[in-house]
Amino acid sequence: MAGSLVLIDSETVSSGVSSVSLTGIDSTYNVYQVIINSLTADTNSSGIEIRVTKSGSADTTSNYDYASLQLKAISAFADNSATNGDSWDAFNTTGTATGSAFNLTAYLFNFANASEYSFVTFEEATTDNSVDLRGATGGGVHTVASASDGVSIHLSTGGNIDGGEFKLYGLRK
Amino acid sequence: MSTKLHFITSSSATSVSDLSITGCFTAEYDNYKVLLDDIEFSDGDMYFRFMNASGTVTSASYDDAVLLQRSYGGFADNYHTGQTYLGSIGYDNNQQGGGATEINVYNPYSSSLYTFASWSNTGMSSIGTPVRKGIGVLKVAESHTGINFVGGATISNVNARVYGVK
Numbered sequence: 001m002a003g004s005l006v007l008i009d010s011e012t013v014s015s016g017v018s019s020v021s022l023t024g025i026d027s028t029y030n031v032y033q034v035i036i037n038s039l040t041a042d043t044n045s046s047g048i049e050i051r052v053t054k055s056g057s058a059d060t061t062s063n064y065d066y067a068s069l070q071l072k073a074i075s076a077f078a079d080n081s082a083t084n085g086d087s088w089d090a091f092n093t094t095g096t097a098t099g100s101a102f103n104l105t106a107y108l109f110n111f112a113n114a115s116e117y118s119f120v121t122f123e124e125a126t127t128d129n130s131v132d133l134r135g136a137t138g139g140g141v142h143t144v145a146s147a148s149d150g151v152s153i154h155l156s157t158g159g160n161i162d163g164g165e166f167k168l169y170g171l172r173k
Numbered sequence: 174m175s176t177k178l179h180f181i182t183s184s185s186a187t188s189v190s191d192l193s194i195t196g197c198f199t200a201e202y203d204n205y206k207v208l209l210d211d212i213e214f215s216d217g218d219m220y221f222r223f224m225n226a227s228g229t230v231t232s233a234s235y236d237d238a239v240l241l242q243r244s245y246g247g248f249a250d251n252y253h254t255g256q257t258y259l260g261s262i263g264y265d266n267n268q269q270g271g272g273a274t275e276i277n278v279y280n281p282y283s284s285s286l287y288t289f290a291s292w293s294n295t296g297m298s299s300i301g302t303p304v305r306k307g308i309g310v311l312k313v314a315e316s317h318t319g320i321n322f323v324g325g326a327t328i329s330n331v332n333a334r335v336y337g338v339k
Binding site for chain 2: 004005006007035037038069071072073074075076077099101103105123124125127131132133134135137165169
């Protein structure tokens with residue numbers, strides 16, 4: 001496994017930004033990995049939402065489907081799904097309390113293929129406003145047969161992302 | 174172009190109550206991948222904990238949520254707060270050699286952030302396979318430099334490898 005993960009793009013956020021984009025996906029690799037480490041928000045109950053980018057710009061059209069299972073440390077788990085949304089909003093909320101943070105590992109498939117849809121699988125571990133542990137495991141698809149060159153991350157509340165490390169890797173063929 | 178998944182260390186043990194890997198988390202990486210390809214018990218679950226820079230196992234303040242999927246029965250939501258460990262990350266009562274666990278660890282070395290983990294596991298029992306997807310957090314903002322695998326029974330065999338993701 002060593003030697004097969006190649007860093008494509010990275011962003012370190014230390015003050016408020018409305019969104020973070022990771023780009024550089026092309027046909028060099030078939031599968032890409034995204035790791036988000038300790039995303040913090042300036043607004044409570046901020047759901048993390050992800051869109052694909054086309055030529056560097058987030059695609060806001062309503063073509064995002066997903067299905068996930070929400071895992072919680074404080075209550076029974078819950079199914080979460082949607083079709084034709086304007087983002088993958090499959091992820092849990094975080095907030096401003098000390099210890100609140102969002103962490104994600106996702107794999108991106110077929111993004112560079114202009115004749116196929118863009119697919120994602122993901123697992124997430126987050127602490128919310130109350131610093132309760134929540135997470136999700138699932139997948140999604142962007143049902144547009146055109147090439148995607150990255151992902152864009154923003155908050156459902158319209159608030160700012162205050163911190164975090166964001167990385168995009170290619171998995172060597 | 175440099176590659177970003179780096180092997181750090183590996184460790185294995187036979188007939189032990191727990192296995193510690195010290196010094197594997199450093200300031201060099203924020204994210205780690207831990208793989209276990211051997212988890213064997215006569216009958217037991219594997220759990221894990223983090224160790225601080227003094228080599229002390231942190232044994233409190235763990236919250237987790239684990240989906241248990243069984244090839245031989247219904248699925249179950251297992252969730253806890255204020256535990257002494259995270260998991261289960263694997264079960265075996267067959268000693269057939271193997272088991273498969275992948276753990277992603279976030280921020281273990283940071284002294285200001287909580288340490289998060291997510292994991293996937295396929296285990297082995299005499300009546301089928303238990304499969305787990307889990308998440309966890311250690312709610313202690315302290316630098317952790319090691320990981321400790323502890324069995325719910327004597328661990329017959331365990332093998333673990335740690336990678337850093339740059």
